[in-house]
Amino acid sequence: MLQIAVTGKPNVGKSSFFNSATSSSVEMANYPFTTIDANKAVAHVISECPCKELNVTCNPRNSICIDGKRLLPVELIDVAGLVPGAHEGKGLGNQFLDDLMQAKVLIHVIDASGSTDAEGQSVEAGSHDPLDDIEFLEDEIVMWMYGILNRNWVRLVRKIEAEKLDIAKVIFDQLSGTGITLEDIIEAKRKVNPDYTKWEKEDFMELIRNILHIAKPMLIVANKADLPTAEENIKRMQEKYPYVIPASAESEIALVKAAEAGLISYTPGDSDFEILEKDKLSDNQLKALEYIKVNILEKYGGTGIQTALNEAIFGLLNMIVVYPVQDEHKYTDQKGNVLPDGILVPKGAVPKELAYLVHSDIGDNFMHAVDARKNMRIAADYELQDKDVISIVTRG
Numbered sequence: 201m202l203q204i205a206v207t208g209k210p211n212v213g214k215s216s217f218f219n220s221a222t223s224s225s226v227e228m229a230n231y232p233f234t235t236i237d238a239n240k241a242v243a244h245v246i247s248e249c250p251c252k253e254l255n256v257t258c259n260p261r262n263s264i265c266i267d268g269k270r271l272l273p274v275e276l277i278d279v280a281g282l283v284p285g286a287h288e289g290k291g292l293g294n295q296f297l298d299d300l301m302q303a304k305v306l307i308h309v310i311d312a313s314g315s316t317d318a319e320g321q322s323v324e325a326g327s328h329d330p331l332d333d334i335e336f337l338e339d340e341i342v343m344w345m346y347g348i349l350n351r352n353w354v355r356l357v358r359k360i361e362a363e364k365l366d367i368a369k370v371i372f373d374q375l376s377g378t379g380i381t382l383e384d385i386i387e388a389k390r391k392v393n394p395d396y397t398k399w400e401k402e403d404f405m406e407l408i409r410n411i412l413h414i415a416k417p418m419l420i421v422a423n424k425a426d427l428p429t430a431e432e433n434i435k436r437m438q439e440k441y442p443y444v445i446p447a448s449a450e451s452e453i454a455l456v457k458a459a460e461a462g463l464i465s466y467t468p469g470d471s472d473f474e475i476l477e478k479d480k481l482s483d484n485q486l487k488a489l490e491y492i493k494v495n496i497l498e499k500y501g502g503t504g505i506q507t508a509l510n511e512a513i514f515g516l517l518n519m520i521v522v523y524p525v526q527d528e529h530k531y532t533d534q535k536g537n538v539l540p541d542g543i544l545v546p547k548g549a550v551p552k553e554l555a556y557l558v559h560s561d562i563g564d565n566f567m568h569a570v571d572a573r574k575n576m577r578i579a580a581d582y583e584l585q586d587k588d589v590i591s592i593v594t595r596g
């Protein structure tokens with residue numbers, strides 16, 4: 201399952217974000233996996249299910265369909281321990297960085313209201329500039345990777361020369377376990393001085409930043425957007441960085457709780473709610489709900505939690521959803537389940553890559569694929585499209 205790391209300095213609302221993003225999956229009946237371990241749980245991203253358009257009733261297996269919306273599971277990892285000096289082993293140090301590197305995409309939770317200082321201590325709202333926190337995470341990761349690469353560099357350069365090794369492959373081996381691919385390194389290296397024997401600290405830093413931007417894209421969640429000091433900071437963040445999602449984890453938690461109690465009707469991701477039991481709500485509760493409506497839902501179009509997850513997968517990672525089936529006429533698997541699985545694949549993937557994502561045996565025995573909508577065989581280099589329904593034909 202695709203992994204998303206949720207991180208940020210202490211007190212910014214990481215746990216609140218993590219809990220609000222994963223609690224709704226827990227409620228879902230027949231969900232095969234909920235809490236994986238203490239700091240991992242399943243959340244979901246939402247995509248339009250092809251069932252409506254194909255006029256069929258689907259029987260999802262790896263996902264859930266609610267009113268034509270397909271909820272696809274992703275794994276969230278709660279990575280606590282970001283403190284200044286983490287790369288030198290402060291706080292949870294390298295454990296923090298190892299955990300972070302498991303994920304394909306990072307969600308960096310920021311206290312947009314500026315009420316926590318650089319170390320995560322509470323301060324007067326608006327007195328800390330949250331823009332300073334954005335650079336700080338990347339700096340910690342860069343310094344940590346620099347430490348790894350720099351450690352044996354002189355010896356490695358000699359070895360590269362003596363044994364005529366490929367520099368990108370050598371860097372790749374040094375960074376093993378970080379999920380960074382050889383292709384990522386080759387691409388990142390193009391923009392730095394080609395003569396690696398002359399690399400200074402700045403060249404390493406540039407290379408590492410390039411690698412990070414390619415291999416570990418980062419989404420900024422501007423949390424605590426409900427506080428009055430957040431608005432101006434959010435504007436400044438959005439002007440400077442491409443992926444900033446205003447959010448209020450606390451509002452999401454409040455709305456989900458009220459919905460669970462039957463007081464309002466609200467589904468995560470909605471941009472509005474409806475009060476069902478006005479008489480059972482106290483004046484304070486009504487005021488709080490009104491505050492959320494005006495200051496979060498109407499202002500930002502939602503609490504930002506579901507938007508952030510969707511943006512991480514479909515925006516930053518550029519994924520699409522493809523539906524493999526066995527019977528291209530009925531859109532079913534072997535057992536007759538209609539549109540059983542939605543699979544997240546990177547945009548640009550071809551049918552054989554989909555086959556491997558379904559199962560390695562199916563990949564090994566892949567012959568060709570059929571576009572079930574058009575009932576037509578597709579070419580080996582056909583780029584899969586979002587919501588494609590594909591039947592894979594295998595040998596034997």
Ligand SMILES: Nc1nc2c(ncn2[C@@H]2O[C@H](COP(=O)(O)OP(=O)(O)OP(=O)(O)O)[C@@H](O)[C@H]2O)c(=O)[nH]1
Pocket residue numbers: 208209210211212213214215216217280281423424425426427447448449450451
């Ligand atoms: N106003 C407001 N407060 C929030 C929001 N999200 C979290 N908080 C508050 O911020 C404080 C920290 O929240 P946590 O979720 O524990 O933060 P954390 O980043 O996990 O903190 P650590 O466990 O210390 O790393 C708590 O008092 C929350 O109630 C939000 O969206 N709005």
